Amino acid sequence: xxxxxxxxxxxxxxxxxxxxxxxxxxxxxxxxxxxxxxxxxxxxxxxxxxxxxxxxxxxxxxxxxxxxxxxxxxxxxxxxxxxxxxxxxxxxxxxxxxxxxxxxxxxxxxxxxxxxxxxxxxxxxxxxxxxxxxxxxxxxxxxxxxxxxxxxxxxxxxxxxxxxxxxxxxxxxxxxxxxxxxxxxxxxxxxxxxxxxxxxxxxxxxxxxxxxxxxxxxxxxxxxxxxxxxxxxxxxxxxxxxxxxxxxxxxxxxxxxxxxxxxxxxxxxxxxxxxxxxxxxxxxxxxxxxxxxxxxxxxxxxxxxxxxxx
Amino acid sequence: xxxxxxxxxxxxxxxxxxxxxxxxxxxxxxxxxxxxxxxxxxxxxxxxxxxxxxxxxxxxxxxxxxxxxxxxxxxxxxxxxxxxxxxxxxxxxxxxxxxxxxxxxxxxxxxxxxxxxxxxxxxxxxxxxxxxxxxxxxxxxxxxxxxxxxxxxxxxxxxxxxxxxxxxxxxxxxxxxxxxxxxxxxxxxxxxxxxxxxxxxxxxxxxxxxxxxxxxxxxxxxxxxxxxxxxxxxxxxxxxxxxxxxxxxxxxxxxxxxxxxxxxxxxxxxxxxxxxxxxxxxxxxxxxxxxxxxxxxxxxxxxxxxxxxxxxxxxxxxxxxxxxxxxxxxxxxxxxxxxxxxxxxxxxxxxxxxxxxxxxxxxxxxxxxxxxxxxxxxxxxxxxxxxxxxxxxxx
Numbered sequence: 001x002x003x004x005x006x007x008x009x010x011x012x013x014x015x016x017x018x019x020x021x022x023x024x025x026x027x028x029x030x031x032x033x034x035x036x037x038x039x040x041x042x043x044x045x046x047x048x049x050x051x052x053x054x055x056x057x058x059x060x061x062x063x064x065x066x067x068x069x070x071x072x073x074x075x076x077x078x079x080x081x082x083x084x085x086x087x088x089x090x091x092x093x094x095x096x097x098x099x100x101x102x103x104x105x106x107x108x109x110x111x112x113x114x115x116x117x118x119x120x121x122x123x124x125x126x127x128x129x130x131x132x133x134x135x136x137x138x139x140x141x142x143x144x145x146x147x148x149x150x151x152x153x154x155x156x157x158x159x160x161x162x163x164x165x166x167x168x169x170x171x172x173x174x175x176x177x178x179x180x181x182x183x184x185x186x187x188x189x190x191x192x193x194x195x196x197x198x199x200x201x202x203x204x205x206x207x208x209x210x211x212x213x214x215x216x217x218x219x220x221x222x223x224x225x226x227x228x229x230x231x232x233x234x235x236x237x238x239x240x241x242x243x244x245x246x247x248x249x250x251x252x253x254x255x256x257x258x259x260x261x262x263x264x265x266x267x268x269x270x271x272x273x274x275x276x277x278x279x280x281x282x283x284x285x286x287x288x289x290x291x292x293x294x295x296x297x298x299x300x301x302x303x304x305x306x307x308x309x310x
Numbered sequence: 311x312x313x314x315x316x317x318x319x320x321x322x323x324x325x326x327x328x329x330x331x332x333x334x335x336x337x338x339x340x341x342x343x344x345x346x347x348x349x350x351x352x353x354x355x356x357x358x359x360x361x362x363x364x365x366x367x368x369x370x371x372x373x374x375x376x377x378x379x380x381x382x383x384x385x386x387x388x389x390x391x392x393x394x395x396x397x398x399x400x401x402x403x404x405x406x407x408x409x410x411x412x413x414x415x416x417x418x419x420x421x422x423x424x425x426x427x428x429x430x431x432x433x434x435x436x437x438x439x440x441x442x443x444x445x446x447x448x449x450x451x452x453x454x455x456x457x458x459x460x461x462x463x464x465x466x467x468x469x470x471x472x473x474x475x476x477x478x479x480x481x482x483x484x485x486x487x488x489x490x491x492x493x494x495x496x497x498x499x500x501x502x503x504x505x506x507x508x509x510x511x512x513x514x515x516x517x518x519x520x521x522x523x524x525x526x527x528x529x530x531x532x533x534x535x536x537x538x539x540x541x542x543x544x545x546x547x548x549x550x551x552x553x554x555x556x557x558x559x560x561x562x563x564x565x566x567x568x569x570x571x572x573x574x575x576x577x578x579x580x581x582x583x584x585x586x587x588x589x590x591x592x593x594x595x596x597x598x599x600x601x602x603x604x605x606x607x608x609x610x611x612x613x614x615x616x617x618x619x620x621x622x623x624x625x626x627x628x629x630x631x632x633x634x635x636x637x638x639x640x641x642x643x644x645x646x647x648x649x650x651x652x653x654x655x656x657x658x659x660x661x662x663x664x665x666x667x668x669x670x671x672x673x674x675x676x677x678x679x680x681x682x683x684x685x686x687x688x689x690x691x692x693x694x695x696x697x698x699x700x701x702x703x704x705x
Contacts, residue, residue: 042511065519076377080380080383081381081384
């Protein structure tokens with residue numbers, strides 16, 4: 001794997017000058033994913049923040065071929081692009097080697113685009129799908145998604161006088177993708193550039209469908225100072241709120257183990273305005289519940305790491 | 311010289327699948343739906359037997375079928391799909407994206423009504439629902455016309471960089487067998503030629519961003535380019551129909567006419583009904599009535615001026631719509647034909663009919679009585695309370 005210095009010297013396949021918010025985690029995901037490639041890639045993007053802020057005509061941040069068509073269909077669209085590439089190659093009408101990367105937010109991936117993603121994964125296209133999961137529909141103004149964590153305040157599941165934000169647990173999409181028996185599935189987080197680029201490099205070295213779920217702090221939707229994107233991303237990892245692991249051909253491997261330094265989940269929650277109401281008197285039980293859910297999910301990952309490697 | 315004419319018996323679906331085999335698209339992405347299922351199914355057989363070079367993408371929905379076809383066409387391939395009814399409705403979001411991205415996708419569409427109530431039989435509600443999606447639309451009378459229109463469609467779509475749907479009436483054409491004349495494979499290959507897209511995603515020479523966010527400062531100009539393409543499409547269709555006729559001996563146009571030259575009254579219709587109507591015309595002619603038929607083929611772009619010219623000399627015209635837009639007006643063919651005639655100094659008396667919804671059959675005798683009613687209308691011997699009659703519907 002390249003060092004940070006080497007990565008910084010690579011041509012910018014995703015350039016600065018876009019209109020992402022200060023401290024935008026999605027832009028970091030795009031930048032670092034693209035850094036992990038050699039530039040011979042085609043990108044397809046679902047409608048969402050990333051597409052909106054990086055392609056405002058007549059500008060584009062993409063120094064690679066880029067296609068956006070709609071919201072729920074990035075996986076189906078890239079299926080077509082990849083199928084065309086395979087067809088032209090087979091017919092000897094095209095000789096360049098290319099990789100195919102789709103980006104979608106949690107809205108375009110967990111929810112409206114889940115069917116399209118599932119279809120593309122099952123069909124076995126040679127693609128990498130990267131979900132930048134910021135846990136709500138940020139582009140339309142912070143509405144809850146199935147990736148929104150329990151207790152988070154969003155505009156469609158707000159914390160009010162009787163409700164305390166989203167009352168349901170988030171969907172475990174990474175597990176859903178593992179159930180597709182694809183060769184590579186991983187979770188990583190903004191703030192761990194080495195983990196992220198390593199996983200992208202590994203994914204792109206494998207033929208077939210790959211999926212990486214990148215946990216991505218959103219300063220606007222989560223409510224924190226723009227300078228804290230990296231810190232909050234790392235806390236998600238250190239509290240095991242978002243475990244880092246990869247699944248290669250069904251085998252789970254932890255890529256970060258806090259061992260006895262696992263931090264309480266409140267360390268992650270307390271920096272974000274979307275969880276502020278949980279720290280009010282009378283809501284202690286909710287914090288306990290979130291800690292319990294987090295521990296349970298973490299134990300689940302540890303169990304999978306153990307049993308799939310026996 | 312050996313006779314190169316190949317006459318075979320084929321259903322509408324088989325004829326359209328055969329055209330697809332001869333076109334040999336780079337990518338086909340399709341999802342089954344009655345009554346279009348067979349097209350992709352037959353094509354899958356061609357793939358399995360190595361008769362085509364196509365990557366066949368067995369998508370999980372029609373939305374994904376159109377999305378994958380768009381992705382493949384944007385990538386630089388000659389790409390096709392096929393659908394019907396609810397499938398077309400599910401594609402609806404993606405149809406204007408295909409047209410405004412200027413992708414020359416050609417799609418066989420088998421006309422079937424739309425839910426609810428669910429019904430698998432023919433009317434034109436599905437394609438009429440998406441008539442304003444920026445796709446060219448051709449409605450065919452029979453399997454021969456469908457086969458020819460698909461081949462011509464490739465040429466037209468690629469010349470004007472707009473997609474086209476070629477439709478046949480569900481079951482009536484799609485599942486009924488008729489003799490058709492095929493064009494030999496090598497002649498089709500030569501006719502459609504190689505596809506050379508002007509801009510394509512995989513072009514190693516030029517990296518492009520497709521599908522940008524386009525705001526108040528540019529959207530209108532960009533949309534205008536696509537709008538203009540549809541306006542120019544008429545010229546391309548005309549030219550391609552002429553070329554096809556010269557090459558293969560079957561010449562088409564925006565519409566075909568039958569015994570219209572000296573006719574006082576006529577029926578304007580689309581699809582398989584026009585075959586039935588020709589029999590009615592012949593019967594009426596034998597009885598000494600000067601009646602004719604206009605078979606509308608190209609509904610998008612709408613050939614307003616050409617149609618106005620043909621009908622302006624008539625005394626009365628019955629317009630047959632196999633769909634009702636639930637607009638509170640009349641069917642779409644009637645509304646648009648009337649709009650086309652607005653600036654004409656002379657125009658016929660017009661009454662419109664909505665017929666055959668959900669596959670309800672229309673008899674020759676019903677068409678004859680429509681001709682008689684039009685005759686009476688032209689002589690002011692008949693008045694209708696409403697502008698539209700719902701043919702044969704029980705109260």
